Amino acid sequence: xxxxxxxxxxxxxxxxxxxxxxxxxxxxxxxxxxxxxxxxxxxxxxxxxxxxxxxxxxxxxxxxxxxxxxxxxxxxxxxxxxxxxxxxxxxxxxxxxxxxxxxxxxxxxxxxxxxxxxxxxxxxxxxxxxxxxxxxxxxxxxxxxxxxxxxxxxxxxxxxxxxxxxxxxxxxxxxxxxxxxxxx
Numbered sequence: 364x365x366x367x368x369x370x371x372x373x374x375x376x377x378x379x380x381x382x383x384x385x386x387x388x389x390x391x392x393x394x395x396x397x398x399x400x401x402x403x404x405x406x407x408x409x410x411x412x413x414x415x416x417x418x419x420x421x422x423x424x425x426x427x428x429x430x431x432x433x434x435x436x437x438x439x440x441x442x443x444x445x446x447x448x449x450x451x452x453x454x455x456x457x458x459x460x461x462x463x464x465x466x467x468x469x470x471x472x473x474x475x476x477x478x479x480x481x482x483x484x485x486x487x488x489x490x491x492x493x494x495x496x497x498x499x500x501x502x503x504x505x506x507x508x509x510x511x512x513x514x515x516x517x518x519x520x521x522x523x524x525x526x527x528x529x530x531x532x533x534x535x536x537x538x539x540x541x542x543x544x545x546x547x
Contacts (some may be wrong), residue, residue, distance in 0.1 A: 380486040388486055393417070399455035399479070404442065404467065407457065410492030417490045422451070427460055435463045439470055446475055455478045459487060 396416040405410075407426035415421060423445055427438055438460070456471060456478055458464035464482040472480055473477040485493075 371382070378484065386485065387409060393487070393490070393511050396455055396457070396481075397427060399453065400451070402442075402445075402454055402456045402478075403492055404438070404456070404458045404460045404464070405487075408493060409459075413473070413492035414487075415491050422454065423449075427463065427512060431460055431463045435466055437468055438463055442471055443468060443474065451475060454478045457487065458482045459484060 380392070388527060397420070400420045400422045402423045402425075403414070403419075403421055404425040404427060407428055409424070409426070411421060411424055425438065425442055425445075431438060452475075456466060456468075458481065458484075460467065468480045471477075
């Protein structure tokens with residue numbers, strides 16, 4: 364970080380769609396995503412009919428297992444074959460594929476840069492019918508729904524950072540109660 368002197372209030376995290384931003388993703392970003400034809404790489408247990416009920420225009424689905432990283436070459440080859448055959452343009456590629464997305468996105472972008480590629484992670488689990496996934500921000504009582512991740516210590520009263528380590532069990536219980544009361 365010494366090579367890139369950025370003030371801590373200007374830094375962000377790579378997980379832009381989680382915690383307190385999740386609600387905004389659902390209300391603003393997902394409706395915008397439904398306007399595009401989608402190529403989806405996601406969990407093999409995804410319910411495509413449920414996904415399409417949310418108005419996603421799925422053109423192709425690549426199902427992957429939980430241990431997809433162990434056979435990422437096959438997944439990359441499968442997606443490359445499909446894109447070579449169909450030559451998609453102005454499509455939205457959504458990846459809910461863990462570390463495989465880190466390999467797939469540059470490989471496919473190199474061949475088809477006229478598309479949009481998003482590593483959406485677990486943020487669309489509900490739309491995929493994968494209710495209450497493993498991610499804490501998806502759980503009804505998660506206090507993480509209240510937090511905006513920041514690099515620095517809170518500077519304002521009632522500002523909550525996303526570090527669990529700095530919170531006692533009592534404080535986390537209070538935050539869960541606050542989520543239930545405010546229905547955030």
